[in-house]
Amino acid sequence: MKNSDNISEGKGxxxxxxxxxxxxxxxISDYIRSWRFMILLLLVFLTCLGSVSVAISxxxxxxxxxxxxxxxxxxxxxxxxDGTLPSFFVFISFLGPLLGLIMGFDAxxxxxxxxxxxxxxxxxxxxxxxxxxxFTAAIIVLSVMMFSLGFLVTGTGLIAIGIPPTADEFLRxxxxxxxxILYISFWLNLSIFFSVxxxxxxxxxxxxxAVWLFLTVFYSILVSLIAKAAEPSANxxxxxxxxxxxxxxxxxxxxxxxxxxxxxTTVLVPTVRTLGPLTxxxxxxxxxxxxxxxxxxLIVWPQLTGLVAATVICFVLSYISFMKREVRSR
Amino acid sequence: MSxxxxxxxxxxxxxLICLSLNTAASAPLDSVxxxxxxxxxxxxxxxxxxxxxxxxNNSDEIINAGITVSGIPASWNNTVKSGGFNIREISVLPGxxxxxxxRVEVPLKVNRGSYRFQVKAGDFDELNLTLIVASQGTYKxxxxxxxxxxxxxxxxxxxxxxxxxxxxxxxxxxxxxxDYPPGWxxxxxxxxxxxxxxxxxxNGKVDxxxxxxxxxxxxxxxxxxxxxxxxxxxxxxxDFEVVITGTYGLNLTTPxxxxxxxxxxxxxxxxxxxxxxxGSLELSNIKLESGAPLNWExxxxxxxxxxxxxxxxxxxxxxLKAYKKxxxxxxxxxxxxxxPESTSRISFRVTVKTPMLWGWVGVFIILxxxxxxxxxFRKYGRR
Numbered sequence: 001m002k003n004s005d006n007i008s009e010g011k012g013x014x015x016x017x018x019x020x021x022x023x024x025x026x027x028i029s030d031y032i033r034s035w036r037f038m039i040l041l042l043l044v045f046l047t048c049l050g051s052v053s054v055a056i057s058x059x060x061x062x063x064x065x066x067x068x069x070x071x072x073x074x075x076x077x078x079x080x081x082d083g084t085l086p087s088f089f090v091f092i093s094f095l096g097p098l099l100g101l102i103m104g105f106d107a108x109x110x111x112x113x114x115x116x117x118x119x120x121x122x123x124x125x126x127x128x129x130x131x132x133x134x135f136t137a138a139i140i141v142l143s144v145m146m147f148s149l150g151f152l153v154t155g156t157g158l159i160a161i162g163i164p165p166t167a168d169e170f171l172r173x174x175x176x177x178x179x180x181i182l183y184i185s186f187w188l189n190l191s192i193f194f195s196v197x198x199x200x201x202x203x204x205x206x207x208x209x210a211v212w213l214f215l216t217v218f219y220s221i222l223v224s225l226i227a228k229a230a231e232p233s234a235n236x237x238x239x240x241x242x243x244x245x246x247x248x249x250x251x252x253x254x255x256x257x258x259x260x261x262x263x264x265t266t267v268l269v270p271t272v273r274t275l276g277p278l279t280x281x282x283x284x285x286x287x288x289x290x291x292x293x294x295x296x297x298l299i300v301w302p303q304l305t306g307l308v309a310a311t312v313i314c315f316v317l318s319y320i321s322f323m324k325r326e327v328r329s330r
Numbered sequence: 331m332s333x334x335x336x337x338x339x340x341x342x343x344x345x346l347i348c349l350s351l352n353t354a355a356s357a358p359l360d361s362v363x364x365x366x367x368x369x370x371x372x373x374x375x376x377x378x379x380x381x382x383x384x385x386x387n388n389s390d391e392i393i394n395a396g397i398t399v400s401g402i403p404a405s406w407n408n409t410v411k412s413g414g415f416n417i418r419e420i421s422v423l424p425g426x427x428x429x430x431x432x433r434v435e436v437p438l439k440v441n442r443g444s445y446r447f448q449v450k451a452g453d454f455d456e457l458n459l460t461l462i463v464a465s466q467g468t469y470k471x472x473x474x475x476x477x478x479x480x481x482x483x484x485x486x487x488x489x490x491x492x493x494x495x496x497x498x499x500x501x502x503x504x505x506x507x508x509d510y511p512p513g514w515x516x517x518x519x520x521x522x523x524x525x526x527x528x529x530x531x532x533n534g535k536v537d538x539x540x541x542x543x544x545x546x547x548x549x550x551x552x553x554x555x556x557x558x559x560x561x562x563x564x565x566x567x568x569d570f571e572v573v574i575t576g577t578y579g580l581n582l583t584t585p586x587x588x589x590x591x592x593x594x595x596x597x598x599x600x601x602x603x604x605x606x607x608x609g610s611l612e613l614s615n616i617k618l619e620s621g622a623p624l625n626w627e628x629x630x631x632x633x634x635x636x637x638x639x640x641x642x643x644x645x646x647x648x649x650l651k652a653y654k655k656x657x658x659x660x661x662x663x664x665x666x667x668x669x670p671e672s673t674s675r676i677s678f679r680v681t682v683k684t685p686m687l688w689g690w691v692g693v694f695i696i697l698x699x700x701x702x703x704x705x706x707f708r709k710y711g712r713r
Binding site (some may be wrong): 127128231252266273274278280282284285286287288289291295298299301302304305308309312313315316319320323324 | 395400404540622623624625626643653655657658659660661662679683684686688689692696699700702706707711
């Protein structure tokens with residue numbers, strides 16, 4: 001830590017920076033200036049613009065359909081769709097993994113291949129700073145991106161429909177963005193792990209995309225196969241059918257994508273009261289209505305915990321493998 | 331011829347003497363008579379009877395007789411008239427008769443029976459006359475109803491059908507009044523019109539409805555209403571009896587009127603309730619029941635209320651226990667207070683909150699994971 005001045009002076013900054021922060025700053029500027037990020041940003045921006053325009057053109061129907069109940073009109077900006085283009089939160093659930101993978105797939109191995117990793121490590125910094133700063137910088141960039149996207153949608157919607165969001169709606173939007181960041185950071189950590197594991201960036205990118213494809217496409221096919229095999233007979237008891245349904249649902253809940261869509265649906269649609277199968281004993285006597293934000297969050301708390309856990313596991317794996325590996329200069 | 335004329339003269343004289351002697355001897359007693367043809371007359375009350383009376387003077391003197399009527403009840407009017415004058419004394423020429431009229435007015439209020447009275451002409455003669463009053467006396471109004479007793483609840487209107495029968499000989503203008511407990515409304519409807527007075531012709535009848543409307547909060551019991559018809563001379567009263575059976579009124583509510591609450595799934599909540607008796611009868615054996623969502627428990631403390639007096643209320647506590655797997659959001663729970671005659675239901679909107687327990691478990695899992703990372707930093711961080 002005594003040498004912190006060295007690095008900061010070397011970067012030409014007048015203010016003394018913690019070496020970790022200096023590394024994070026550097027990483028951020030690297031991300032921002034990369035073509036990859038630009039392309040990604042453009043992609044995400046365009047798709048989101050498309051989905052928001054669809055939502056705005058459909059919001060009058062959504063308002064009409066919702067005229068009797070609690071009108072969380074503003075949240076419909078994020079969920080409304082006419083079927084031609086998916087809504088905003090579906091886009092995020094689709095593009096988020098891609099965003100995380102692209103941000104992290106070459107985090108370590110590219111440095112290694114360029115030979116810059118041993119140079120950094122020759123500086124008086126802790127070794128884990130390299131990994132941590134990569135992760136932190138990516139998270140900061142992603143957070144800024146997601147928040148600006150979310151608020152862009154909010155602002156556009158405000159201009160288009162002229163109805164300001166309530167405090168509850170605004171908080172729900174903020175939580176939606178936070179959950180999105182959490183979800184993307186899972187994929188980021190996964191790709192960082194691959195970048196530690198595989199020497200070639202192409203391999204790690206491929207591995208990441210393979211996992212993504214498997215989890216989004218093939219896993220559900222696999223689950224449906226298992227579900228078909230485990231399907232109870234036509235004259236099974238209600239309890240067996242229930243157990244079967246829960247079993248299938250739990251198989252899907254292994255997926256981070258499922259956790260994310262559960263969480264965002266519940267946060268963005270206040271009338272969602274439960275995510276599990278509904279039995280008559282739970283429904284009997286209910287009155288349709290919306291939940292307060294705290295209750296919505298409590299419903300998806302297991303999902304959020306699962307997402308956090310998955311993210312932390314990926315981080316821990318990449319951390320251990322990075323700290324244990326041998327770094328040599330070429 | 332002289333003898334002849336002489337004898338004629340003596341005969342005439344003897345006749346004259348005889349005549350004069352005769353009158354002189356019986357003039358005060360026998361030769362003066364009172365005469366009227368109808369001695370007994372049957373009359374109706376309120377009628378007037380005109381007796382045409384002759385005073386006959388069979389004497390050969392002029393008599394003066396004072397006419398007096400005695401034995402007539404004091405309230406009866408009588409006048410003696412002749413030639414357009416009220417007379418007290420009559421003078422009659424010898425061998426002549428004088429007619430006078432005795433008018434006796436039988437009052438309306440008179441008992442039935444025979445009334446004897448005497449007409450005297452001085453000391454000469456007296457007439458015994460009898461008036462028979464055939465019907466009971468009639469300065470009288472009949473105010474009757476066929477059904478003077480009615481039963482109903484405190485919200486009903488009691489309609490009594492009455493008849494005013496004017497038995498007097500005059501047209502009467504009756505004022506209609508009533509005595510009733512405070513808060514009651516009594517309306518008279520003679521000839522189907524609401525009114526405070528009614529005209530009834532002499533010996534006529536009028537049907538009249540009397541509407542009695544008790545206050546809605548009247549207690550059960552028997553009430554007496556006295557309706558009166560009155561003129562300056564005659565009154566009649568009729569007592570109605572209204573039996574109010576009372577109503578059963580039951581109302582279940584909360585002390586504040588708030589019908590919503592929130593509860594954490596799996597936990598209990600006590601809701602204060604109030605059972606009110608809004609009727610006019612005492613309620614007994616009130617049962618409290620609930621229609622809660624499945625697997626919810628509602629217990630009332632107490633579950634039975636023995637009795638509530640009219641207008642009173644009783645505090646009850648309901649303890650609500652939500653099913654531990656209840657989903658977050660709003661449920662409806664109904665609660666009933668029931669007596670055999672009535673029931674009162676409230677719907678409670680219960681907002682279920684999921685318990686924070688699993689939230690904290692999630693927080694601890696996350697903290698554990700972060701603690702693991704911190705441990706990794708310490709172990710592998712190469713510090």
